Amino acid sequence: MMRMTWLITAINRRMMKLLVALALIAYIACDFLSLKNRSIQEQGELRIEQKIDEVCLVNWCFVLLIPSMSQKYPPVKFLSERDRKRILITGGAGFVGSHLTDKLMMDGHEVTVVDNFFTGRKRNVEHWIGHENFELINHDVVEPLYIEVDQIYHLASPASPPNYMYNPIKTLKTNTIGTLNMLGLAKRVGARLLLASTSEVYGDPEVHPQNEDYWGHVNPIGPRACYDEGKRVAETMCYAYMNHTRYDIVLQILQEYSEPICKYCKHNQILHFSCFTIKYVDLVNGLVSLMNGNISSPVNLGNPEEHTILEFAQLIKSLVVSRSQIQFLPEAQDDPQRRRPDIRKAKMLLGWEPVVPLEEGLNKTIQYFRRELEFQANNQYIPKPKAARMKKGRPRHN
Numbered sequence: 389m390m391r392m393t394w395l396i397t398a399i400n401r402r403m404m405k406l407l408v409a410l411a412l413i414a415y416i417a418c419d420f421l422s423l424k425n426r427s428i429q430e431q432g433e434l435r436i437e438q439k440i441d442e443v444c445l446v447n448w449c450f451v452l453l454i455p456s457m458s459q460k461y462p463p464v465k466f467l468s469e470r471d472r473k474r475i476l477i478t479g480g481a482g483f484v485g486s487h488l489t490d491k492l493m494m495d496g497h498e499v500t501v502v503d504n505f506f507t508g509r510k511r512n513v514e515h516w517i518g519h520e521n522f523e524l525i526n527h528d529v530v531e532p533l534y535i536e537v538d539q540i541y542h543l544a545s546p547a548s549p550p551n552y553m554y555n556p557i558k559t560l561k562t563n564t565i566g567t568l569n570m571l572g573l574a575k576r577v578g579a580r581l582l583l584a585s586t587s588e589v590y591g592d593p594e595v596h597p598q599n600e601d602y603w604g605h606v607n608p609i610g611p612r613a614c615y616d617e618g619k620r621v622a623e624t625m626c627y628a629y630m631n632h633t634r635y636d637i638v639l640q641i642l643q644e645y646s647e648p649i650c651k652y653c654k655h656n657q658i659l660h661f662s663c664f665t666i667k668y669v670d671l672v673n674g675l676v677s678l679m680n681g682n683i684s685s686p687v688n689l690g691n692p693e694e695h696t697i698l699e700f701a702q703l704i705k706s707l708v709v710s711r712s713q714i715q716f717l718p719e720a721q722d723d724p725q726r727r728r729p730d731i732r733k734a735k736m737l738l739g740w741e742p743v744v745p746l747e748e749g750l751n752k753t754i755q756y757f758r759r760e761l762e763f764q765a766n767n768q769y770i771p772k773p774k775a776a777r778m779k780k781g782r783p784r785h786n
């Protein structure tokens with residue numbers, strides 16, 4: 389039924405365009421013929437009137453034709469005013485954020501993406517640019533933001549170790565000042581806020597698997613502390629806002645890794661490992677159910693399946709049919725030895741658990757990286773994390 393309606397609407401739109409174009413041609417032809425049979429004075433007056441009419445007509449044609457010709461958006465559900473929400477996604481041009489944007493846009497909501505493009509790319513959301521329900525704002529969450537929204541998914545933060553260790557002070561500011569700004573905004577406009585935290589808040593855990601009540605084992609002065617402690621403070625801020633202002637906030641702890649092979653791990657190091665599909669199908673669904681539910685405490689969303697990094701390396705090697713050698717490098721400082729999310733709370737309260745099988749997820753991940761490599765080979769611009777600007781020989785922290 390939906391398909392039929394869409395088809396009829398699409399045909400109608402094409403017919404409309406054709407009719408408007410024909411009308412324009414016919415009008416110009418008629419005017420040209422009538423002009424030939426008038427006196428010079430009449431012709432002058434007529435020309436002025438004709439010009440005004442033409443400008444109006446052409447304007448109307450532009451209004452009718454141009455937007456519909458250039459609109460090639462993915463299909464979007466229609467939602468009534470009452471059901472349609474105004475949703476802000478900070479970090480919406482990143483990996484998780486862009487898939488969340490797709491889901492919420494296709495569900496028919498109004499989505500505003502706020503991103504400073506540190507690790508995200510415009511390319512991830514460009515297919516929505518120009519859509520009436522979509523807005524992209526180039527903005528750093530460390531600065532206050534004043535907009536009206538109903539829900540806030542606060543995802544802005546570099547997520548992979550090289551990116552968050554690149555400028556530790558900026559990472560701290562993003563997770564602390566940035567979160568404070570978003571909490572302030574949520575309080576001001578009465579929006580529900582979801583914070584994407586991280587399994588790094590558990591550090592190198594001493595209990596296994598980790599449930600949401602575990603306090604963690606984090607080194608506060610190590611190279612990863614800017615991220616781990618930044619997220620821990622962000623959680624504390626949410627907790628404080630919630631308890632002292634009775635505010636509607638949900639914390640969500642992601643437990644995912646997006647790098648296909650961790651080169652810096654000891655071969656027997658065990659990490660739960662999630663794949664691309666787990667993120668954009670399972671994870672995004674988990675985020676949306678959390679936001680629309682009534683939980684206001686941390687919830688682990690992750691894959692409890694455990695494998696050694698060596699097993700992953702071998703599996704990926706066989707899937708890409710590669711003859712590369714697996715190298716063992718010294719492990720990174722404070723890298724957790726073993727981590728596995730306890731997802732019973734998500735299962736019980738949300739009915740959520742990852743459903744994409746490992747090999748299927750890995751194959752999708754491989755396809756994704758193949759497309760990325762092709763994109764790079766075609767010489768297209770790929771933004772890299774920007775170097776911190778230098779001030780008198782020292783990096784400047786934005």
Ligand SMILES: NC(=O)c1ccc[n+]([C@@H]2O[C@H](COP(=O)([O-])OP(=O)(O)OC[C@H]3O[C@@H](n4cnc5c(N)ncnc54)[C@H](O)[C@@H]3O)[C@@H](O)[C@H]2O)c1
Nearest residue numbers: 479481482483484504505506507508528529544545547644
């Ligand atoms: N992907 C994972 O495996 C994973 C695991 C645990 C937690 N998380 C959390 O989920 C969120 C999203 O992760 P991701 O994998 O999509 O990372 P990502 O790096 O792809 O996306 C993060 C986005 O935030 C933006 N950003 C960074 N600093 C910003 C700032 N100051 N102002 C505005 N925008 C800023 C980046 O440009 C990027 O678009 C992060 O908060 C991350 O900590 C992700």
